[in-house]
Amino acid sequence: AQSVTQLGSHVSVSEGALVLLRCNYSSSVPPYLFWYVQYPNQGLQLLLKYTTGATLVKGINGFEAEFKKSETSFHLTKPSAHMSDAAEYFCAVSRGGRDDKIIFGKGTRLHILP
Amino acid sequence: DTAVSQTPKYLVTQMGNDKSIKCEQNLGHDTMYWYKQDSKKFLKIMFSYNNKELIINETVPNRFSPKSPDKAHLNLHINSLELGDSAVYFCASSHVRGGGYTFGSGTRLTVV
Numbered sequence: 610a611q612s613v614t615q616l617g618s619h620v621s622v623s624e625g626a627l628v629l630l631r632c633n634y635s636s637s638v639p640p641y642l643f644w645y646v647q648y649p650n651q652g653l654q655l656l657l658k659y660t661t662g663a664t665l666v667k668g669i670n671g672f673e674a675e676f677k678k679s680e681t682s683f684h685l686t687k688p689s690a691h692m693s694d695a696a697e698y699f700c701a702v703s704r705g706g707r708d709d710k711i712i713f714g715k716g717t718r719l720h721i722l723p
Numbered sequence: 724d725t726a727v728s729q730t731p732k733y734l735v736t737q738m739g740n741d742k743s744i745k746c747e748q749n750l751g752h753d754t755m756y757w758y759k760q761d762s763k764k765f766l767k768i769m770f771s772y773n774n775k776e777l778i779i780n781e782t783v784p785n786r787f788s789p790k791s792p793d794k795a796h797l798n799l800h801i802n803s804l805e806l807g808d809s810a811v812y813f814c815a816s817s818h819v820r821g822g823g824y825t826f827g828s829g830t831r832l833t834v835v
Binding site: 641643645647651652653654655658660697699707708709710711712713715716 | 766
């Protein structure tokens with residue numbers, strides 16, 4: 610079975626500071642990994658994904674994540690936080706296959722301090 | 724030109740009623756999903772359909788019945804609504820396995 614653990618249900622950073630949201634996964638097969646963002650009262654938007662190949666993945670809005678198999682991690686980073694980054698962030702994992710389903714972590718609320 | 728559209732966006736209803744939520748995607752994807760997001764923001768898959776065939780049916784009360792008339796549509800019918808059904812329901816679609824999903828904007832269901 611697959612699972613995702615997001616460390617910290619709330620993270621606060623100052624505007625302009627580094628954003629680091631932590632995600633660890635468990636999977637018995639090579640995983641597909643995702644980060645989604647959810648703004649208030651909206652749906653989920655895909656930030657970035659890792660399937661195969663390069664382990665450093667760049668996404669939208671200046672975010673990136675690095676797949677580290679040895680650490681079973683897929684942490685999300687952004688060099689400089691912006692007020693508009695305040696949202697809920699979800700790490701997710703899937704394994705492919707016909708009955709593929711994405712398993713989500715419990716989410717991390719990112720607060721940006723002025 | 725919304726990619727995945729759900730209707731209605733908000734739904735307030737009384738316990739015991741029956742209601743439906745509709746979802747349509749214009750992305751040409753062959754797989755569609757229903758997810759439930761509870762009050763703590765936890766997202767859990769309910770169903771998936773691939774080309775009108777039910778693929779995933781998680782442990783969901785049989786009061787919930789999905790229907791897919793074609794691969795662009797996936798509706799969710801809920802009978803005998805209960806207070807615990809209050810949540811945000813998201814429809815999603817995908818094409819390539821492992822390629823990630825495109826989500827609709829959600830339907831906020833409130834049962835009173």
